[in-house]
C-alpha cells in the first residue's frame with residue numbers, strides 16, 4: 001500500500017477514474033433532502049474532482065474539501081470557479097495532515113472503503129480529530145454482498161459495524177448503487193450515516 005498516492009495520481013493522470021460520474025451522487029442528494037447532515041461546517045475527505053463538494057456548498061455548507069492528488073484538487077478548483085461557489089480545497093493526506101475542525105459534518109464517497117485496508121487506526125484517529133460529539137458522518141462505501149473486479153473495494157456489514165462503532169453511533173445503514181462513468185456499471189454500496197459519540 002506504500003504506493004497508494006502514486007496509484008491514485010496515475011489514475012487521474014491517465015483519466016482512469018470510474019468513480020467520477022460527473023454528477024452529484026443521488027444518495028448524497030437524498031441524505032441532504034432528508035436533512036440528516038446537520039450544521040454548517042463540513043469536511044469532505046477524498047473529494048476527487050469536487051462534484052459533491054460543489055453540491056454541498058450550493059446547499060449552504062461551508063465546505064473544506066481535501067484530496068491527496070493535486071491534479072484532482074486543481075480540477076475541483078476550476079469546477080468550483082465555473083460554478084461560482086466558494087470551497088476551501090486543500091491538497092492533503094487524511095492519514096498524515098491536519099484538517100482543522102472540529103466540523104459539524106463529514107462526508108466521504110469511496111474513501112473509508114479502501115483506506116480501512118491501508119491504516120484504519122490512523123484514519124479513525126483523523127476522523128475523531130476533525131469531529132466532536134454530535135458531528136455526523138456520511139460515508140458511502142462498496143458493499144461486500146457484491147464483488148466486482150475491477151470495481152470498488154467493499155466492506156461487509158459486520159466489519160463496518162466493528163470498525164466504526166467505537167467512536168460513532170450508526171444511525172442509518174442503507175443500500176444503494178454507486179453511479180460511475182459507465183451507465184451499465186452500478187455496484188452495490190452502503191450509505192452509512194453516523195453520529196460521533
Ligand SMILES: C[S@@+](CC[C@H](N)C(=O)[O-])C[C@H]1O[C@@H](n2cnc3c(N)ncnc32)[C@H](O)[C@@H]1O
Nearest residue numbers: 008019046047048067068069093094095109110
Ligand atoms: C474512489 S475515489 C472517490 C473520489 C470522490 N469522492 C468521488 O466520489 O468522485 C477516492 C478518492 O480518495 C482520494 N484519497 C485516497 N486516499 C487518500 C488519502 N489518504 N488522503 C486524501 N485523499 C485520499 C483519492 O485520491 C481519490 O480521489
